[in-house]
Amino acid sequence: MIGRLIDGIxxxxxxxxVGLDPKLEYVxxxxxxxxxxxxxxxxxxxxxxxxEYNKKIVDATYDLIPAVKPQIAMYETLGIEGLKVFQxxxxxxxxxxxxxxxxxxxxxxxxxxxxxxxGHLGKVKIGNQTFSGFDEDFVTVNPYLGSDGVKxxxxxxxxxxxxxxxxxxxxxxxxxxxxxxxxxxxxxxELVAEKVVEWGSELMEQGYSEIGAxxxxxYPEIGRALRKAMPKSxxxxxxxxxxxxxxxxxxxxxxxxxLGAIVNSSRGIIAxxxxxxxxxxxxxxxxxxxxxxxxxxxxxxxxxxxxxx
Amino acid sequence: MIGRLIDGIxxxxxxxxVGLDPKLEYVxxxxxxxxxxxxxxxxxxxxxxxxEYNKKIVDATYDLIPAVKPQIAMYETLGIEGLKVFQxxxxxxxxxxxxxxxxxxxxxxxxxxxxxxxGHLGKVKIGNQTFSGFDEDFVTVNPYLGSDGVKxxxxxxxxxxxxxxxxxxxxxxxxxxxxxxxxxxxxxxELVAEKVVEWGSELMEQGYSEIGAxxxxxYPEIGRALRKAMPKSxxxxxxxxxxxxxxxxxxxxxxxxxLGAIVNSSRGIIAxxxxxxxxxxxxxxxxxxxxxxxxxxxxxxxxxxxxxx
Numbered sequence: 001m002i003g004r005l006i007d008g009i010x011x012x013x014x015x016x017x018v019g020l021d022p023k024l025e026y027v028x029x030x031x032x033x034x035x036x037x038x039x040x041x042x043x044x045x046x047x048x049x050x051x052e053y054n055k056k057i058v059d060a061t062y063d064l065i066p067a068v069k070p071q072i073a074m075y076e077t078l079g080i081e082g083l084k085v086f087q088x089x090x091x092x093x094x095x096x097x098x099x100x101x102x103x104x105x106x107x108x109x110x111x112x113x114x115x116x117x118x119g120h121l122g123k124v125k126i127g128n129q130t131f132s133g134f135d136e137d138f139v140t141v142n143p144y145l146g147s148d149g150v151k152x153x154x155x156x157x158x159x160x161x162x163x164x165x166x167x168x169x170x171x172x173x174x175x176x177x178x179x180x181x182x183x184x185x186x187x188x189x190e191l192v193a194e195k196v197v198e199w200g201s202e203l204m205e206q207g208y209s210e211i212g213a214x215x216x217x218x219y220p221e222i223g224r225a226l227r228k229a230m231p232k233s234x235x236x237x238x239x240x241x242x243x244x245x246x247x248x249x250x251x252x253x254x255x256x257x258x259l260g261a262i263v264n265s266s267r268g269i270i271a272x273x274x275x276x277x278x279x280x281x282x283x284x285x286x287x288x289x290x291x292x293x294x295x296x297x298x299x300x301x302x303x304x305x306x307x308x309x
Numbered sequence: 310m311i312g313r314l315i316d317g318i319x320x321x322x323x324x325x326x327v328g329l330d331p332k333l334e335y336v337x338x339x340x341x342x343x344x345x346x347x348x349x350x351x352x353x354x355x356x357x358x359x360x361e362y363n364k365k366i367v368d369a370t371y372d373l374i375p376a377v378k379p380q381i382a383m384y385e386t387l388g389i390e391g392l393k394v395f396q397x398x399x400x401x402x403x404x405x406x407x408x409x410x411x412x413x414x415x416x417x418x419x420x421x422x423x424x425x426x427x428g429h430l431g432k433v434k435i436g437n438q439t440f441s442g443f444d445e446d447f448v449t450v451n452p453y454l455g456s457d458g459v460k461x462x463x464x465x466x467x468x469x470x471x472x473x474x475x476x477x478x479x480x481x482x483x484x485x486x487x488x489x490x491x492x493x494x495x496x497x498x499e500l501v502a503e504k505v506v507e508w509g510s511e512l513m514e515q516g517y518s519e520i521g522a523x524x525x526x527x528y529p530e531i532g533r534a535l536r537k538a539m540p541k542s543x544x545x546x547x548x549x550x551x552x553x554x555x556x557x558x559x560x561x562x563x564x565x566x567x568l569g570a571i572v573n574s575s576r577g578i579i580a581x582x583x584x585x586x587x588x589x590x591x592x593x594x595x596x597x598x599x600x601x602x603x604x605x606x607x608x609x610x611x612x613x614x615x616x617x618x
Binding site: 112 | 330333345351354355385386387389416419422427435440451452453458476479487491493497501
């Protein structure tokens, strides 16, 4: 699957991923109204509004990008109705040819991690047939439980040709509270990075591993060091845009081949119409603001990569 | 909510929780057949089988125990159909007066953790009304992202009178890979334990905090040390039974008041009928085997606590 992601990045020239992390407050009023009129002001109506919103954003941006990253928490917050929209969004993005990175940050002990891996990346056997639960292409995984919490995901990736991004250094302000603490002279995130390399060493495509890492855009010096520590791991970079990261800060997350990183923006794209910069599109044409924001993000990052050559 | 848990433990004399972690292979053949005959050998049929299985186990054990702990991964593995059964199980256990600990091991950055917290413990506002997603009473949380990944959960607990169990030292073989590493002379799990105390210091009921910890039964010496480090935190103890923990090993997870810990058993209870010890019940009467296994577990743990006095 990492090979498909690389192909997609090369084809679009866009090492970026749109974070489909919808909040009801981002959904334009006309979409909310239509959904509430049809289904009521309840979980079903809210989920429908988010579904229509997602679809319009995907329709307006899919030809520019290789991948999307729906954040499952934003769907789970609406219970079953929200998760149905998560599932429909994964399917719809697949129909549009997009790679789907499920931002699920799961992780548990052995057989329980296996259950998550089957539900999100694999197939469950019932009688003589197999069925998919959510069927993403990559998922994010939390490493706190150690190797036997991660390896069941790796096993399913091997069987199904799928991939992972393991949380190494997250983008939030307090990520250093545990992740930066020194152990025998190395930060915890460095130890996790070493394991990411180990876990992914046998799953290579086009020179990169199916097992990548999450490293926040908000810590560029750490990004630089982790790029060197995990030369064959793709880095999924959250924290661009709304969280403060800029293209110029992200050059060192990439390898000299121009690959090795994929930068996520969520709010900055999906709620672009709320920014002064894109106000001219208006709420009615929010999806055009999102398209423009994607184009601006591609220009920012590819410009920064060009300048760094 | 921790006060309700304490009341439940005192009333039943059972500091135990039944882990509702159903796998299709545990479900007796007659239940599978009935479900597949009605809904087909597919995700819906498998989910229905698990629902009938859960109900029978809850019906056979609810009067003996204060709480259940459904492991959401086992439901998520069946996609939406499985998650519907997770939701129905939470509701059904509430109807039976049980406290529900959602074993979800979620954790993300600020607003995303808030979305999980709302979906599992809180209420989402849509228009002028509020709605619950899954509505558990406690959930388990992964601390790798630090305080700003946990505090949104704490905030919802405060608003909704609910609680958490934070992963401190997990029961799996490789939990030490990161959790045991020394930082300024202290293991990472000790640093997390200090934070658990801090996060929970303002949410107290009956002398205990709403913010508890997960510490595996499989590391009794660590359990002893963590008991002292977090004197007012309840410890949720996985790893009893099938994973190897015994009542005598668990005495030091409790405080001198006989409280402070709640021990989980999953497979050892819900698939008891598969053990030689309970074979006399037969597959047809699997729920009676589960009831006997609960009674034996209560006797084992309360006997050990009695001997230790």
